[in-house]
Amino acid sequence: MATLPLTFEYHIMIHELYLVAGIFTVLVTACDFFYTTVSFNGAGVLAKSISNGIASLFLWTNKKTSSRYLLKFSGVTHILAQVALWISLLWFGLFLIMMSDPYSVLLAPGGEPASAINKLYFSGYVLSTLGNGQYIPNDGGWQIMVAAFSFAGFIFITTAMTYLMNLTSAVIHKRKLSLFISNLGETPEEILANSYTGNGFDRLTSVAPNLQQMINEHSQNHYAHPGVHYFYSIPRSESLSLNLTNLDEALSLAQTHIKMDTPFDQDLRPLRDTIDKFLNTVQHHFIKKAEAEADAGPGIQYLQKTGIPLVKQPREQPGGHERRVLLGGLLQSSGWNWNNIYNPDGN
Known part of the structure; x- marks a missing residue:
């Protein structure tokens, strides 16, 4: 007789664990989803973790194969993985909540309690619709909960679609900015040489305000749409990490080598x-600091041929080494390196 209360208490404890685990899973998923999509403060913990793992895999493949072909699939893989993670966790969380009560879901014809597989199916169905009538929630709180989750699923889908549309715009802006810089020159030396008019760097100074505005917008897009960083480009002209480093190195050359x-x-x-x-x-x-390669440096001889006034002894640039370490990390985070900056034809 003593085993019956023990068995009963065991089942009660299991059902309570289902409920707690389900609520926890749903709350964590919702927080991560809304933090990533609408907070404008970067990615949530779950989204950031899966993105870092996928990025590491793609960049490792790029390094081993010496081909950027697979990198073009990085962005869409990140987005699909994040959406799949959120949907799976939300689905699983609702399933655990329904498992906390044997009578939470009933078979429509006779009112028998649904099995675990039936509840798993019903949980997924609820996130997109209110069901097809084959399975129904029990009276009372379960009906309200199912209606709430159906509404939450609708909000999830519409928010995700809005996020993806805005992310697409951010990716397009990123490539427009990259092409803008690339048109100034494909290397730091070319940017300076193409901008020099004999009296100054009028071409570069004239577009500087537009560049500032576009870079600021892209910087904010990294907070609003973190996935924008993982949309890598194969052509050099469309890779912002590469061209932004070219631009910054051109500014460094001006500070250290130009009169x-x-x-x-x-x-x-x-x-x-x-x-x-x-x-x-x-x-x-998004980046890890990376030291610059020892053989990666500017081609001063190229600048000398253009007639740009150069100093005999280069000046020191405060914080120049730390800056190049950050730029090296930016290059590596997109599958490039310093040799792609100063020796583009050799790669």
């Missing part, structure tokens, strides 16, 4: 500060 009687440094200081803010954004979420 100060030119108005370059003063006119483009705001642009440099804008790049600083972008690097500060990505270093906390």
